[in-house]
Amino acid sequence: MKRYEALADDVARSIRAGLLRPGARLPSVRQASAARKLSPATIFQAYYLLEAQGLIESRARSGYYVTQAALALPPEPETASRPDGESREVDVSELVFEVLQSAMQRDIVPLGSAFMSPAAFPLDRIGRAVATAALHLDPWSTVDDLTPGNAALRRQIALRYLIDGMDISADEIVVTNGALEALNLCIAAVTQPGDAVVVESPCFYACLQSLERNGLRAIEVPTHPRDGIDLDALETAIARHAPRACWLMPTFHNPLGCTMPEERKRALVELLARHGIPLVEDDVYADLHYGPRRALPAKAFDREGLVMHCSSFSKSLAPGYRIGWVAAGRRAQDIARRKLTSTLNTNVPMQIALARYLERGGFDRHLRRLRSTLAQQQASYAAAIAAAFPPGTRVTRPAGGYFLWLELPEGVDALQLQRRASKLGISIAPGPMFSASRGFGNCLRLNCGHPLDARIAAALRELGTLAASTA
Amino acid sequence: MKRYEALADDVARSIRAGLLRPGARLPSVRQASAARKLSPATIFQAYYLLEAQGLIESRARSGYYVTQAALALPPEPETASRPDGESREVDVSELVFEVLQSAMQRDIVPLGSAFMSPAAFPLDRIGRAVATAALHLDPWSTVDDLTPGNAALRRQIALRYLIDGMDISADEIVVTNGALEALNLCIAAVTQPGDAVVVESPCFYACLQSLERNGLRAIEVPTHPRDGIDLDALETAIARHAPRACWLMPTFHNPLGCTMPEERKRALVELLARHGIPLVEDDVYADLHYGPRRALPAKAFDREGLVMHCSSFSKSLAPGYRIGWVAAGRRAQDIARRKLTSTLNTNVPMQIALARYLERGGFDRHLRRLRSTLAQQQASYAAAIAAAFPPGTRVTRPAGGYFLWLELPEGVDALQLQRRASKLGISIAPGPMFSASRGFGNCLRLNCGHPLDARIAAALRELGTLAASTA
Numbered sequence: 028m029k030r031y032e033a034l035a036d037d038v039a040r041s042i043r044a045g046l047l048r049p050g051a052r053l054p055s056v057r058q059a060s061a062a063r064k065l066s067p068a069t070i071f072q073a074y075y076l077l078e079a080q081g082l083i084e085s086r087a088r089s090g091y092y093v094t095q096a097a098l099a100l101p102p103e104p105e106t107a108s109r110p111d112g113e114s115r116e117v118d119v120s121e122l123v124f125e126v127l128q129s130a131m132q133r134d135i136v137p138l139g140s141a142f143m144s145p146a147a148f149p150l151d152r153i154g155r156a157v158a159t160a161a162l163h164l165d166p167w168s169t170v171d172d173l174t175p176g177n178a179a180l181r182r183q184i185a186l187r188y189l190i191d192g193m194d195i196s197a198d199e200i201v202v203t204n205g206a207l208e209a210l211n212l213c214i215a216a217v218t219q220p221g222d223a224v225v226v227e228s229p230c231f232y233a234c235l236q237s238l239e240r241n242g243l244r245a246i247e248v249p250t251h252p253r254d255g256i257d258l259d260a261l262e263t264a265i266a267r268h269a270p271r272a273c274w275l276m277p278t279f280h281n282p283l284g285c286t287m288p289e290e291r292k293r294a295l296v297e298l299l300a301r302h303g304i305p306l307v308e309d310d311v312y313a314d315l316h317y318g319p320r321r322a323l324p325a326k327a328f329d330r331e332g333l334v335m336h337c338s339s340f341s342k343s344l345a346p347g348y349r350i351g352w353v354a355a356g357r358r359a360q361d362i363a364r365r366k367l368t369s370t371l372n373t374n375v376p377m378q379i380a381l382a383r384y385l386e387r388g389g390f391d392r393h394l395r396r397l398r399s400t401l402a403q404q405q406a407s408y409a410a411a412i413a414a415a416f417p418p419g420t421r422v423t424r425p426a427g428g429y430f431l432w433l434e435l436p437e438g439v440d441a442l443q444l445q446r447r448a449s450k451l452g453i454s455i456a457p458g459p460m461f462s463a464s465r466g467f468g469n470c471l472r473l474n475c476g477h478p479l480d481a482r483i484a485a486a487l488r489e490l491g492t493l494a495a496s497t498a
Numbered sequence: 499m500k501r502y503e504a505l506a507d508d509v510a511r512s513i514r515a516g517l518l519r520p521g522a523r524l525p526s527v528r529q530a531s532a533a534r535k536l537s538p539a540t541i542f543q544a545y546y547l548l549e550a551q552g553l554i555e556s557r558a559r560s561g562y563y564v565t566q567a568a569l570a571l572p573p574e575p576e577t578a579s580r581p582d583g584e585s586r587e588v589d590v591s592e593l594v595f596e597v598l599q600s601a602m603q604r605d606i607v608p609l610g611s612a613f614m615s616p617a618a619f620p621l622d623r624i625g626r627a628v629a630t631a632a633l634h635l636d637p638w639s640t641v642d643d644l645t646p647g648n649a650a651l652r653r654q655i656a657l658r659y660l661i662d663g664m665d666i667s668a669d670e671i672v673v674t675n676g677a678l679e680a681l682n683l684c685i686a687a688v689t690q691p692g693d694a695v696v697v698e699s700p701c702f703y704a705c706l707q708s709l710e711r712n713g714l715r716a717i718e719v720p721t722h723p724r725d726g727i728d729l730d731a732l733e734t735a736i737a738r739h740a741p742r743a744c745w746l747m748p749t750f751h752n753p754l755g756c757t758m759p760e761e762r763k764r765a766l767v768e769l770l771a772r773h774g775i776p777l778v779e780d781d782v783y784a785d786l787h788y789g790p791r792r793a794l795p796a797k798a799f800d801r802e803g804l805v806m807h808c809s810s811f812s813k814s815l816a817p818g819y820r821i822g823w824v825a826a827g828r829r830a831q832d833i834a835r836r837k838l839t840s841t842l843n844t845n846v847p848m849q850i851a852l853a854r855y856l857e858r859g860g861f862d863r864h865l866r867r868l869r870s871t872l873a874q875q876q877a878s879y880a881a882a883i884a885a886a887f888p889p890g891t892r893v894t895r896p897a898g899g900y901f902l903w904l905e906l907p908e909g910v911d912a913l914q915l916q917r918r919a920s921k922l923g924i925s926i927a928p929g930p931m932f933s934a935s936r937g938f939g940n941c942l943r944l945n946c947g948h949p950l951d952a953r954i955a956a957a958l959r960e961l962g963t964l965a966a967s968t969a
Contacts, residue, residue, distance in 0.1 A: 120839065131641075142641055145638055146637050150635050151633075154634075154635055154847075157632035158629030158630075158633055161628035162622070162625045162626065166615075166617050169817045169818025170602075170611075170613055170818075171604065203841075205841060207841060208840065208842075233839060236839040237839060240686075240836065347640025347845070347846035349844065349845045364591070368591065368682075368708060370682070371675075374820045375818035376819065376848075377847075
């Protein structure tokens with residue numbers, strides 16, 4: 028954990044413990060810097076994060092104060108999951124499709140959706156870049172930009188790694204149809220049907236669906252809703268099951284929102300390297316950090332080329348354009364060849380358009396706006412949930428992304444809640460979608476990527492009432 | 499075989515047998531119609547096809563004459579392949595990539611390429627459609643147009659089936675990242691690793707690569723370079739190996755160029771239906787027919803929903819845009835779900851743009867021009883090959899597409915020829931790329947989808963000289 032994150036954590040704990048009451052003034056940046064022996068920049072970063080989380084607010088020329096809403100926020104889940112440690116065949120795809128199908132109309136309240144509001148993206152600017160690319164397309168680019176993909180786009184992606192201090196060659200990057208294709212190519216490249224793969228507990232349902240489709244077994248490893256996968260438990264699972272790969276989301280995990288502190292990411296990579304186990308790293312939400320800087324991915328600590336870092340522009344810039352990539356380390360050529368024999372190539376004009384957009388600048392400006400929007404939405408959703416849901420409900424407070432994970436009181440059946448909410452035109456993502464062992468029966472993932480308008484506020488109240496009556 | 503095709507075949511045989519000499523005048527349409535008891539339209543269609551093949555030419559107000567080039571054309575291969583009838587693991591991908599890699603630069607003469615000249619496509623008009631779609635994108639379309647895909651595009655595709663007399667519901671159509679993704683989704687949906695799949699001999703290398711990647715065994719079935727797969731041999735293979743699927747190209751086969759007559763397509767579908775074997779039909783070249791009408795696919799005779807008809811716009815309209823589809827019959831939902839869990843979706847603005855282009859009209863006008871270009875190119879390549887290659891060389895004369903298949907004299911080693919040609923900056927596709935058993939050692943596929951300019955003419959002469967010296 029970074030120093031500023033640790034400090035923000037301290038302050039948040041003090042607020043929840045009642046030591047800092049709503050309306051109380053925080054030490055000034057200078058005072059705190061002197062008292063804590065931390066640089067003013069670190070204090071500022073911590074306050075920035077707390078502000079994004081809705082716990083404090085700055086008042087002009089006066090300082091930082093605990094918000095009125097701070098104490099109203101529901102408590103966070105505090106304990107890691109406890110899967111049974113077995114490796115098992117996966118059979119959740121049918122359930123996942125049932126739930127998703129019911130959420131796929133515009134008039135359904137999209138609390139169960141995996142997509143944030145498409146209105147949050149600069150689709151007009153991207154549209155102009157696409158128009159330019161399409162109208163001036165060099166016919167031969169349709170051949171030149173074959174997989175591994177458009178060279179300018181791969182350079183732009185490599186450049187973004189470089190800004191984070193990561194030395195990733197453009198040659199290692201393969202452009203894909205979104206991150207999902209990258210993830211699927213990677214897991215297929217390092218496994219055979221019947222192999223076991225480590226996943227978090229809970230984990231993204233598309234990961235489980237991929238394992239199911241490829242005939243792979245899942246090993247669910249305990250995962251903490253704030254810090255991510257438990258490394259001791261991972262070591263035990265490796266000794267017991269000899270997994271052929273890990274498929275993890277160390278940053279802004281879906282559905283938990285947790286981010287492994289960088290030191291734990293380093294330890295994860297070293298642990299896997301000792302066993303020669305490849306890591307398929309799903310990092311699609313990294314750009315959506317509320318704090319001042321992007322978390323380094325596990326890939327940043329990879330010395331062996333064993334980490335395949337998969338991401339995309341679908342969550343940050345251009346949904347529906349299907350431009351993702353993988354920095355595939357030692358597997359880059361293998362991944363490119365698998366792509367050539369399965370989908371051949373990624374849409375060429377879109378690759379050119381995104382390269383042009385990135386070259387022109389404006390992406391970071393857009394991201395700053397988007398992050399601030401998402402942070403505010405998260406805070407307002409959390410407050411609305413606190414007001415609507417039964418006592419005992421716990422809610423994560425991720426420092427990025429647009430998902431909240433709710434632990435409802437024991438006895439609430441999230442699958443039943445989902446069916447009843449669906450009849451009211453409200454979608455939710457019940458916990459068992461995220462688990463090969465169908466755990467998390469009293470949990471939900473809620474999407475806070477849409478502005479909290481009256482319709483969604485009403486839906487949250489209805490959900491809370493339903494949850495109370497289901498308990 | 500259609501009547502006009504049978505008539506064209508008769509005339510072509512008469513020319514080759516010397517009964518009709520270069521310069522000889524053919525019976526007028528009226529005379530032939532009376533003599534053959536065929537409609538004038540049928541005679542006209544036959545003459546149209548012969549003209550496209552470069553065997554006859556029309557002279558204004560005078561009639562049709564055998565061309566000077568007709569006799570100079572090399573003979574066609576006459577015998578079906580004779581694979582050994584075994585089912586075997588596939589291991590050709592490395593060879594295929596080796597060959598393709600050496601062909602992937604602009605300055606290589608693209609005789610081994612799988613792509614026709616990108617200059618042959620109306621990329622400016624498509625570009626305008628893309629620009630409009632991107633500039634007026636409804637943000638919600640990025641969610642609405644999720645797999646199975648944009649409704650307007652699927653309606654346009656269904657409409658094109660309807661024009662051919664086929665009743666395919668838009669609900670059966672799943673939009674994919676090119677035909678290759680469709681083919682791969684289909685074969686994975688109907689097989690398990692270790693299963694055996696029937697393929698033609700020779701067959702498209704991407705089919706072999708897909709079988710290899712999926713751990714499937716190939717059963718190569720004898721295939722005639724004019725009429726396609728041998729149905730008796732197929733029945734024997736079914737009895738012997740109990741294949742789980744067939745992956746075939748019944749129209750403008752790659753690499754042979756052969757098209758199964760419609761009656762044989764019907765018999766194929768009936769044979770497979772009796773055994774409950776699904777057919778994955780690769781039909782990407784169907785729009786590139788030189789004759790007056792598009793051949794019906796095997797899918798047209800499917801009563802059981804067992805035929806999965808895969809095609810795309812990549813060969814006919816918009817290469818590099820990666821818009822393909824499958825009409826998946828009874829498997830449509832399964833295929834859509836497999837796509838949702840592997841690449842999620844196909845680029846949305848491109849789907850909208852192609853739907854708009856198709857709605858506006860102009861596709862058929864473009865296709866007429868393209869077909870005429872390809873037919874002329876095929877004739878000039880065939881003549882150039884006749885002049886340059888050693889005696890005993892046989893060359894197919896497909897009635898569509900842009901590939902020629904050459905049988906060189908026994909003793910010519912196509913792989914050696916490929917390596918030597920590669921050093922001269924000329925790519926070719928040697929026969930063993932197209933066979934799980936590495937057959938066709940004296941065969942090549944040549945691409946005639948690029949205008950026969952001086953550079954390509956010189957390359958053909960060099961190739962012919964190399965072939966003669968290698969024999």
